[in-house]
Amino acid sequence: MRRLFGVAFVLMLAMAGATAARADEGRISLTIFKGGWIIGGSGGSGTLTFNGRRYPLSIGGLSYGLVFGGSKADLYGRVSNIRSPRDVAGVYGAVGAGAAIGVGARAIVLRNEKGAVLELSGRQVGLIADLDLSGLAIGLR
Template identity: 35%
Template structure:
């Protein structure tokens, strides 16, 4: 048990350091809100929807994904955060690789940092409802509606 807690603590610290090193570029920044449901044991799947606010306008999108790692969960999460390196709203669409961590027993918190092939970086955090614990690598797909 002590080794598991050590791994989880290390993962959270690494994720916090990785998130803190995000630097703004010449491209613009937007904000996102995402509602995402997931379930899994070792591997997880999930889907949801969200909105991007960019240059004063709101753009809806769908999100789906799968993860693999230390996962045992049945949760619904509501994330908020920033999207960096946007030149247009369509830059948000695509496949992302994400390192995420979170925990919940009736309620908890989750954080994630995602990056796509266009260099768009999404950093989100927010509450989770349900039960679960995860430190996982995920592949997320965002489709603009």
């Protein structure tokens, strides 16, 4: 019986390692426009580069909280823990805080329901202050 549990444990580890080994990563660039007064909206577009191919992305979202002003953010970075371009599509949620007056730097890490992780940084231009719970939806076009 003990040996059976040992074999089962080794098989589970092997399956977990095989699943993690199949996950891949890519590069992503996003342009996001955001604006609002208490309730805000965001939209934009982007590109995913994955396994040598480029995939166009669409972006949309709503935020609620302390939102005032408008901005444009150009973000670039890495997307990890994906197996196909479809894994990038989904809803990303994060509690965030930031401010930009003129040109400001932005950095953020987001995760969607499929486990894709975006690590983004870039610059933000505009006059905006936000302390909000945001939801960002990314879709393949």
